[in-house]
Amino acid sequence: MITLYDFELSGNCYKLRLLMSILxxxxxxxxxxxxxxxxxxxxxxxxxxxxxxxxxxxDDGLILRDAQAILVYLAARYDASxxxxxxxxxxxxxxxxxxxxxxxxxxxTASAARLHDxxxxxxxxxxxxxxxHRLFRILDEHLWFGQQVGRDWICAADxxxxxxxxxxxYVLLSEEGGISRxxxxxxxxxxxxxxxxxxxxxxxxxxxxxxxxxx
Amino acid sequence: MSxxxxxxxxxxxxxxxRHVFHGQLFGREFAVWRADDGYVNVWENRCLHxxxxxxxxxxxxxxxxxxxxGWRYSNRTAGCTxxxxxxxxxxxxxxxxxxxxxxxxxxxxxxxxxEAAALPRVAGLDDANLLVLRGMPLNAPAAxxxxxxxxxxxxPNNAIDSKExxxxxxxxxxxxxxxxxxxxxxxxxxxxxxQPVDSSRSVxxxxxxxxxxxxxxxxxxxxxxxxxSALRDRVEREAAALPAAPPIEPVYESVAPELAEMPSLSAxxxxxxxxxxxxxxxxxxxxxxxxxxxxxxGLLPTFQPGAHIDVHLPNGQIRQYSITNAPGETDSYxxxxxxxxxxxxxxxxxxxxxxxxxxxxxxxxxxxxPLRRDAVKTLFIAGGIGITPLIAMAQALSHMSLLSExxxxxxxxxxxxxxxxLATLGRALTSHLGLNPQATAAKLAELLVDYRPDMxxxxxxxxxxLEVARRIAAEKGWPDASVHFEYFKNTKAIDDSSxxxxxxxxxxxxxxxxxxxxxxxxxxxxxxxxxxxCEQGACGTCVATVLEGEPDHQDVYLNDAxxxxxxxxxTCVSRACSARLVLDL
Numbered sequence: 001m002i003t004l005y006d007f008e009l010s011g012n013c014y015k016l017r018l019l020m021s022i023l024x025x026x027x028x029x030x031x032x033x034x035x036x037x038x039x040x041x042x043x044x045x046x047x048x049x050x051x052x053x054x055x056x057x058x059d060d061g062l063i064l065r066d067a068q069a070i071l072v073y074l075a076a077r078y079d080a081s082x083x084x085x086x087x088x089x090x091x092x093x094x095x096x097x098x099x100x101x102x103x104x105x106x107x108x109t110a111s112a113a114r115l116h117d118x119x120x121x122x123x124x125x126x127x128x129x130x131x132x133h134r135l136f137r138i139l140d141e142h143l144w145f146g147q148q149v150g151r152d153w154i155c156a157a158d159x160x161x162x163x164x165x166x167x168x169x170y171v172l173l174s175e176e177g178g179i180s181r182x183x184x185x186x187x188x189x190x191x192x193x194x195x196x197x198x199x200x201x202x203x204x205x206x207x208x209x210x211x212x213x214x215x
Numbered sequence: 216m217s218x219x220x221x222x223x224x225x226x227x228x229x230x231x232x233r234h235v236f237h238g239q240l241f242g243r244e245f246a247v248w249r250a251d252d253g254y255v256n257v258w259e260n261r262c263l264h265x266x267x268x269x270x271x272x273x274x275x276x277x278x279x280x281x282x283x284x285g286w287r288y289s290n291r292t293a294g295c296t297x298x299x300x301x302x303x304x305x306x307x308x309x310x311x312x313x314x315x316x317x318x319x320x321x322x323x324x325x326x327x328x329x330e331a332a333a334l335p336r337v338a339g340l341d342d343a344n345l346l347v348l349r350g351m352p353l354n355a356p357a358a359x360x361x362x363x364x365x366x367x368x369x370x371p372n373n374a375i376d377s378k379e380x381x382x383x384x385x386x387x388x389x390x391x392x393x394x395x396x397x398x399x400x401x402x403x404x405x406x407x408x409x410q411p412v413d414s415s416r417s418v419x420x421x422x423x424x425x426x427x428x429x430x431x432x433x434x435x436x437x438x439x440x441x442x443x444s445a446l447r448d449r450v451e452r453e454a455a456a457l458p459a460a461p462p463i464e465p466v467y468e469s470v471a472p473e474l475a476e477m478p479s480l481s482a483x484x485x486x487x488x489x490x491x492x493x494x495x496x497x498x499x500x501x502x503x504x505x506x507x508x509x510x511x512x513g514l515l516p517t518f519q520p521g522a523h524i525d526v527h528l529p530n531g532q533i534r535q536y537s538i539t540n541a542p543g544e545t546d547s548y549x550x551x552x553x554x555x556x557x558x559x560x561x562x563x564x565x566x567x568x569x570x571x572x573x574x575x576x577x578x579x580x581x582x583x584x585p586l587r588r589d590a591v592k593t594l595f596i597a598g599g600i601g602i603t604p605l606i607a608m609a610q611a612l613s614h615m616s617l618l619s620e621x622x623x624x625x626x627x628x629x630x631x632x633x634x635x636x637l638a639t640l641g642r643a644l645t646s647h648l649g650l651n652p653q654a655t656a657a658k659l660a661e662l663l664v665d666y667r668p669d670m671x672x673x674x675x676x677x678x679x680x681l682e683v684a685r686r687i688a689a690e691k692g693w694p695d696a697s698v699h700f701e702y703f704k705n706t707k708a709i710d711d712s713s714x715x716x717x718x719x720x721x722x723x724x725x726x727x728x729x730x731x732x733x734x735x736x737x738x739x740x741x742x743x744x745x746x747x748x749c750e751q752g753a754c755g756t757c758v759a760t761v762l763e764g765e766p767d768h769q770d771v772y773l774n775d776a777x778x779x780x781x782x783x784x785x786t787c788v789s790r791a792c793s794a795r796l797v798l799d800l
Contacts, residue, residue, distance in 0.1 A: 141349070141440065144349050145349075145433070145436070145437070145440075147228075148432075148433060148436060149433065181237075182237045182239065183352035183416075183418075185225070185229045185236060185237075185350070188234070188236070188237065189229075189231060189234055192233070192234055207271060207273075207282050208273070209233070209273065210233055210273035210274055210275050210276075210280070211233070211275065212232075212233055213232040213233050213251055213276055
């Protein structure tokens with residue numbers, strides 16, 4: 001069984017819980033006192049991830065770090081539909097990889113601003129917020145033009161992929177870092193769609209959507 | 216600037232079913248949602264319960280549910296339909312969110328901050344055939360965006376890759392500008408509406424006069440998006456160099472007057488009979504806020520110098536404040552509120568929460584600190600915020616040219632409240648600043664030295680100062696009947712362990728007051744109405760006359776002579792030493 005080294009308030013841990021919930025994968029959690037205990041920097045955790053970061057999973061001895069990498073692994077291994085990480089579609093895989101890297105950019109900006117505001121990290125919060133707005137403008141434009149051609153998700157497919165899961169948490173938590181999403185209506189609509197994926201679960205700060213309208 | 220108050224606040228495609236759009240116009244935020252029946256709701260973006268943004272709420276197509284405590288509001292009326300914490304109760308119909316007009320036209324959703332005549336038609340646009348561009352939010356004032364739009368260059372729909380088109384301004388009015396691009400035989404009209412989001416934020420919403428299909432449509436949308444993005448970058452660079460205007464602070468509407476005037480529910484107890492509006496709030500001294508309270512309608516009841524009102528605060532607390540008005544000043548009540556460092560919520564609520572324009576429920580004025588106007592000389596001794604009843608009294612005597620002195624003890628000049636009122640007292644006013652307790656006592660001894668018959672002293676201030684002043688007055692020969700005082704609060708620990716019987720002589724009722732209950736509570740519990748105000752033995756409102764028995768006084772309202780006589784009792788805190796008290800009630 002999968003063991004997730006987890007911090008409840010981490011968006012990067014949440015995205016793994018979210019995908020595992022959607023895929024119906026069973027897992028157990030080892031809570032890590034990320035704040036204020038800084039347990040992710042403890043000797044035990046550094047042995048699992050020398051970068052001193054969460055999340056980490058242990059799947060029957062396979063130890064993996066990095067949220068995006070773990071999303072790739074979980075989808076490739078446990079998604080029977082093959083939709084979340086379509087191994088036989090190179091163009092889509094390339095696109096997914098591109099947006100997984102984009103998700104890292106969101107972590108470096110929007111998540112950093114949230115760490116500053118919520119957990120008192122000492123960093124240049126204005127730069128972090130400006131960086132997040134720059135990324136959000138790109139994402140909003142991308143999603144808006146996608147909608148014009150009937151595409152609901154980040155990548156060119158008629159179903160969500162792990163790129164949606166990778167980008168979702170820290171976009172939706174941005175206001176905890178003082179980053180309003182008011183100017184990104186296409187992002188806000190996409191957020192509703194992700195929340196309506198069967199198996200969706202919430203975390204603190206990410207609220208559920210109501211049911212979609214019956215067609 | 217504009218001939219009408221309508222502005223686009225969203226595109227129609229921003230409102231899919233079951234989505235709540237976050238809009239804003241002139242600083243005022245909206246929760247915008249399309250109900251399943253197609254109706255577009257434009258609401259104030261705050262839940263009436265705790266002020267949480269409704270734009271993070273959940274639309275079920277018929278109702279919008281607040282994310283915080285689940286209050287639900289109905290499509291169209293915005294009336295509250297359900298409060299989860301009170302599942303058995305129907306929410307009062309008065310709980311209705313503020314709505315704004317909504318109109319859908321030209322692929323945009325329009326609203327207005329005021330009731331407006333019909334949305335005017337825009338020349339050259341036809342609802343049946345147009346193309347709505349991607350809205351372009353900018354961190355820049357609307358005026359700057361409009362100025363740059365005059366130089367906006369674009370290609371006609373069917374000539375995106377042709378040579379650069381000629382663009383002319385077709386019309387410009389208010390927050391909109393219409394541009395026509397011509398290239399060869401092709402031409403396209405683009406109308407841009409600039410939505411003033413806030414003082415330094417706006418959205419460019421463009422509409423083209425012709426729709427297109429498939430890839431051409433996409434190419435046109437991309438073309439404008441690229442050029443508008445470039446325009447946005449130029450405008451934002453220019454805006455960043457300008458001094459930023461402060462964000463517009465929207466004024467939230469108070470409760471509608473007809474709702475505000477609904478009578479209070481309770482038949483007894485502390486009634487809030489009058490609704491007043493905060494006409495003015497200002498800092499009258501360091502840490503002391505002045506509030507001018509005006510009636511919603513009609514006249515305020517008569518007040519006398521020394522009177523106080525109960526103010527029912529938005530946080531549910533009830534506090535007493537003296538009316539500071541001069542005689543005849545009856546169009547409003549002015550109170551002074553000191554911000555207490557150890558505030559239990561009263562003063563901080565008034566200081567921080569209550570704003571100009573807010574409505575407050577107050578009691579009618581009561582006067583338990585009446586002023587004699589027959590003294591040969593009157594001394595007013597105020598400590599700190601204790602000035603409030605005394606300033607009303609001093610103004611009354613001053614106006615009648617009766618001999619009086621107002622001695623105002625305060626930390627320093629910045630602590631002197633209501634300087635404009637104090638100024639009317641002329642030489643009757645003396646301020647004593649920065650005295651420590653010993654120096655205060657010495658000054659009081661000086662002031663109280665020469666008692667003559669028919670002199671009266673009125674004291675209001677902190678308890679330690681009043682204790683000292685009363686002791687000195689007694690030592691200097693002032694009879695209790697000439698020394699009048701008002702405490703802010705009763706700081707004595709109340710002992711309610713006794714149990715006794717009260718006989719209400721006029722009502723022919725005998726009741727048992729058990730330990731832990733007050734006379735007032737027992738009477739009210741048995742249907743006997745009794746006015747009260749502070750309910751801690753300081754204000755004197757719930758006084759009753761004792762016919763028989765020995766009161767156990769625990770109040771700070773009665774003076775020593777009154778207490779010794781045993782003829783009066785404060786029913787909110789005082790009890791009986793005897794097994795039985797007969798009250799004239």
